Amino acid sequence: xxxxxxxxxxxxxxxxxxxxxxxxxxxxxxxxxxxxxxxxxxxxxxxxxxxxxxxxxxxxxxxxxxxxxxxxxxxxxxxxxxxxxxxxxxxxxxxxxxxxxxxxxxxxxxxxxxxxxxxxxxxxxxxxxxxxxxxxxxxxxxxxxxxxxxxxxxxxxxxxxxxxxxxxxxxxxxxxxxxxxxxxxxxxxxxxxxxxxxxxxxxxxxxxxxxxxxxxxxxxxxxxxxxxxxxxxxxxxxxxxxxxxxxxxxxxxxxxxxxxxxxxxxxxxxxxxxxxxxxxx
Amino acid sequence: xxxxxxxxxxxxxxxxxxxxxxxxxxxxxxxxxxxxxxxxxxxxxxxxxxxxxxxxxxxxxxxxxxxxxxxxxxxxxxxxxxxxxxxxxxxxxxxxxxxxxxxxxxxxxxxxxxxxxxxxxxxxxxxxxxxxxxxxxxxxxxxxxxxxxxxxxxxxxxxxxxxxxxxxxxxxxxxxxxxxxxxxxxxxxxxxxxxxxxxxxxxxxxxxxxxxxxxxxxxxxxxxxxxxxxxxxxxxxxxxxxxxxxxxxxxxxxxxxxxxxxxxxxxxxxxxxxxxxxxxx
Numbered sequence: 001x002x003x004x005x006x007x008x009x010x011x012x013x014x015x016x017x018x019x020x021x022x023x024x025x026x027x028x029x030x031x032x033x034x035x036x037x038x039x040x041x042x043x044x045x046x047x048x049x050x051x052x053x054x055x056x057x058x059x060x061x062x063x064x065x066x067x068x069x070x071x072x073x074x075x076x077x078x079x080x081x082x083x084x085x086x087x088x089x090x091x092x093x094x095x096x097x098x099x100x101x102x103x104x105x106x107x108x109x110x111x112x113x114x115x116x117x118x119x120x121x122x123x124x125x126x127x128x129x130x131x132x133x134x135x136x137x138x139x140x141x142x143x144x145x146x147x148x149x150x151x152x153x154x155x156x157x158x159x160x161x162x163x164x165x166x167x168x169x170x171x172x173x174x175x176x177x178x179x180x181x182x183x184x185x186x187x188x189x190x191x192x193x194x195x196x197x198x199x200x201x202x203x204x205x206x207x208x209x210x211x212x213x214x215x216x217x218x219x220x221x222x223x224x225x226x227x228x229x230x231x232x233x234x235x236x237x238x239x240x241x242x243x244x245x246x247x248x249x250x251x252x253x254x255x256x257x258x259x260x261x262x263x264x265x266x267x268x269x270x271x272x273x274x275x276x277x278x279x280x281x
Numbered sequence: 282x283x284x285x286x287x288x289x290x291x292x293x294x295x296x297x298x299x300x301x302x303x304x305x306x307x308x309x310x311x312x313x314x315x316x317x318x319x320x321x322x323x324x325x326x327x328x329x330x331x332x333x334x335x336x337x338x339x340x341x342x343x344x345x346x347x348x349x350x351x352x353x354x355x356x357x358x359x360x361x362x363x364x365x366x367x368x369x370x371x372x373x374x375x376x377x378x379x380x381x382x383x384x385x386x387x388x389x390x391x392x393x394x395x396x397x398x399x400x401x402x403x404x405x406x407x408x409x410x411x412x413x414x415x416x417x418x419x420x421x422x423x424x425x426x427x428x429x430x431x432x433x434x435x436x437x438x439x440x441x442x443x444x445x446x447x448x449x450x451x452x453x454x455x456x457x458x459x460x461x462x463x464x465x466x467x468x469x470x471x472x473x474x475x476x477x478x479x480x481x482x483x484x485x486x487x488x489x490x491x492x493x494x495x496x497x498x499x500x501x502x503x504x505x506x507x508x509x510x511x512x513x514x515x516x517x518x519x520x521x522x523x524x525x526x527x528x529x530x531x532x533x534x535x536x537x538x539x540x541x542x543x544x545x546x547x548x549x550x551x552x553x554x555x556x557x558x559x560x561x562x
Contacts, residue, residue, distance in 0.1 A: 116515040122474060151432040153472035154497045154513045164474050191434035193403060193445050216435045221499055232435045234397040 001240045004251060004281065011277045012038035012066035014210070014254035015045060018269055019262030024054055030266060032061035034274055038250045040067045040105070040208075043092055051098045058099070065101040066250045067144060067183065067208045068092065073109025074128035075121045075158065082124060085109075086131050093132065097139035102249060103207040104136070105183055106145050110155040121158040126168060133178040142179035144207040145169065149188040151221050162189055162198040169205055176205075184242055185210035185254065187225055190233040199241040206247040211235050211281045212255045223258040227272060228280035235281045251281055282521045285532060285562065292558045293319035293347035295491070295535035296326060299550055300543030305335055311547060313342035315555055319531045321348045321386070321489075324373055332379045339380070346382040347531045348425060348464065348489045349373065354390025355409035356402045356439065363405060366390075367412050374413065378420035383530060384488040385417070386464055387426050391436040402439040407449060414459040423460035425488040426450065430469040432502050443470055443479040450486055457486075465523055466491035466535065468506055471514040480522040487528040492516050492562045493536045504539040508553060509561035516562045532562055 004010045013036055015027055022030075024045050031039055039058075046054065058065065072088040089104075096104045108125040111118065129143060136143045145165040148157035159165055165182045173180035182205050189195050199206075213231030218224050228235055239251065253273050255261055261269055285291045294312055296305070303311075305326050312320055320339075327335065339346065353369040370385075377385045389406040392399065410424060417424045426446040429438035440446055446463045454461035463486050470476055480487075494512030499505050509516055520532065534554050536542055542550055 111513055116513050116518075118472070118474070118515070149432065150430065150472040151499070151502070154495055154499075158472075158474075160472050160474070191399070191431040191439075191441050193399070193439075193441070214435055218432070218435075218502055221432070221502070232392055232397050234399070237397075 001243050005278050008035040008274050008278075009037040010250055011036050011274065012040055012250035012252040013270065013273060014040040014069065014252050015042055016069070017253055017255040017261065017273065018266050020045070022266055024049070025057060027266070028054075028057050028061055028063065030270055032063060034270055036063070036270075036274065038064040038066045038252075040065065040069055040252050040254070041099075042069045043095065046095055051095055055099050064250070065096075065099045066252045067103045067105045068096040068099060068101040070105040070107045073107070074125040075109035075112045076124070077112045077114065082128060086128050089128070089132055090135050093135055093139050093141055096141040101141055103142050103144040103181065103183070105208065106143060107148060108145070108157050108159045110153060110158055118153075118158060125158065126172060129168070129180070130172050133173065133180060136180075137178050142181055142207055144181050144183040146183035146185060147188055161192055162195060162202065166198060166201055166205060181205040181207035183208035183210060184238075186233050186235050186238050187212045187214060190214060190238065195238070196241055199245050202245050204246050206242060206245055207249070208252060209239065209242050209247055209249060210252050210254045211277065212253065220258065223256040225255045225257055227255065227261065228253070228276040239281060251277055253277055282524050286559050289316040289555050289559075290318040291531055292317050292555065293321055293531035293533040294551065294554060295321040295350065295533050296323055297350070298534055298536040298542065298554065299547050301326070303547055305330070306338060308547070309335075309338050309342055309344065311551055313344060315551055317344070317551075317555065319345040319347045319533075321346065321350055321533050321535070322380075323350045324376065327376055332376055336380050345531070346377075346380045347533045348384045348386045349377040349380060349382040351386040351388045354388070355406040356390035356393045357405070358393045358395065363409060367409050370409070370413055371416050374416055374420050374422055377422040382422055384423050384425035384462065384464070386489065387424060388429060389426070389438050389440045391434060391439055399434075399439060406439065407453060410449070410461070411453050414454065414461060417461075418459050423462055423488055425462050425464040427464035427466060428469055442473055443476060443483065447479060447482055447486060462486040462488035464489035464491060465519075467514050467516050467519050468493045468495060471495060471519065476519070477522055480526050483526050485527050487523055487526055488530070489533060490520065490523050490528055490530060491533050491535045492558065493534065501539070504537040506536045506538055508536065508542065509534070509557040520562060532558055534558055
């Protein structure tokens with residue numbers, strides 16, 4: 001297991017953590033100033049921007065992109081909507097390639113509007129991912145399936161466990177030729193008693209590692225995540241397993257916190273982020 | 282699969298659904314008036330009461346107890362607290378026996394206060410259950426392990442999936458001599474893509490079947506459950522699997538709804554309950 005304490009070059013900041021206050025340039029500069037090794041930006045921050053300028057700025061700061069967030073949902077009531085989602089995700093892969101992103105992060109979608117058919121949701125997601133895989137290989141950016149917490153199954157992600165994500169990898173990319181992989185987010189997966197066995201199974205399928213903490217009590221199903229150390233997740237123990245499986249990438253902090261951290265200013269959030277990753281991850 | 286439509290004798294009302302407004306006698310009478318086949322009372326409603334009187338009243342109304350709710354948490358920082366929990370649960374088994382309850386419902390507890398050690402929580406629960414099994418057999422009331430939704434893992438239940446519950450059954454009661462089993466609650470388990478395979482595996486370990494619905498959006502992690510039909514769970518499809526596995530017991534409605542149903546009066550809640558089980562379960 002790596003010693004990451006005091007080594008911000010091994011950290012990445014998911015820009016959602018900062019509450020979308022500042023443009024990407026200011027985020028990159030603030031992160032670079034602290035020696036942070038990477039960011040994970042969101043597509044909304046890149047829309048209409050000169051992506052090559054952003055890529056150049058990152059390169060000049062010796063920073064990488066641990067992942068581009070995130071996919072348009074694959075589940076939808078009509079075929080036309082699902083085709084559009086795949087098209088948007090194909091274009092996002094191009095953007096990810098321009099940024100030399102380490103992976104393209106997938107939040108796959110919940111039940112197609114109005115439906116109770118979970119199996120159909122699974123089918124739609126796998127169909128969409130399968131359609132994207134050749135383009136992912138062509139542009140050199142692997143797709144990372146991110147299992148989200150089961151409490152998001154209805155409206156955000158019918159993909160809810162690492163076992164499920166790895167089963168889908170085996171099904172859609174049996175020989176690994178497409179480099180289809182997974183994102184391991186401690187917030188979504190910490191509760192799973194079979195996490196350790198699935199992390200062993202995952203091996204080099206692990207493309208990203210996200211940290212934050214589960215607060216007690218949690219007051220919102222989406223935007224009440226805690227900074228590492230403020231909750232109950234044994235983050236370091238999970239990182240040990242992730243690295244034992246072969247992961248060597250950045251430790252990415254991703255926090256949604258409408259009522260706490262998003263109300264702080266960016267400098268403070270970044271200072272605390274670096275300190276908390278160093279001490280608790 | 283049974284046709285339960287319009288057959289309230291096959292329904293049970295978990296008294297939590299009614300918001301703890303009336304004493305058990307009034308609940309039993311109101312349920313009996315509607316031809317409801319059973320209730321699942323809570324220990325708090327029986328404390329200091331003459332349980333045999335309650336049992337007699339139920340018998341006179343031709344009603345049964347689909348389960349007694351629920352265990353004192355098994356997880357705690359000190360051995361003394363854990364011993365006390367087992368003692369309390371032993372006494373609760375006696376109460377369950379007086380009521381001829383179909384099972385004693387287990388909500389097992391989350392992380393022991395202040396700890397991040399999920400494996401230790403699992404160990405503590407299994408240790409406590411193992412200590413109770415002989416008494417469960419002696420009084421003739423089987424213990425039902427209820428996996429709760431993963432969003433409760435920190436503070437209510439480190440037991441989060443049917444697979445985990447069945448693994449624990451196999452470990453603690455390999456030959457079924459203690460009749461250790463599980464409670465299948467659609468609210469807690471609907472998201473699990475492996476639910477169907479685990480229900481097949483469960484067979485006659487299924488001791489209880491609970492219904493309610495997952496609302497979108499869900500605004501509280503505990504007390505924002507919906508009436509069947511108001512959410513996204515395909516309850517009937519799950520019941521088909523539960524009954525294919527061999528379950529023949531009552532369909533129990535259990536809703537926690539601080540901001541909606543608990544504000545209604547008992548008669549209305551019961552009328553809607555019967556209608557919704559009939560139409561949507």
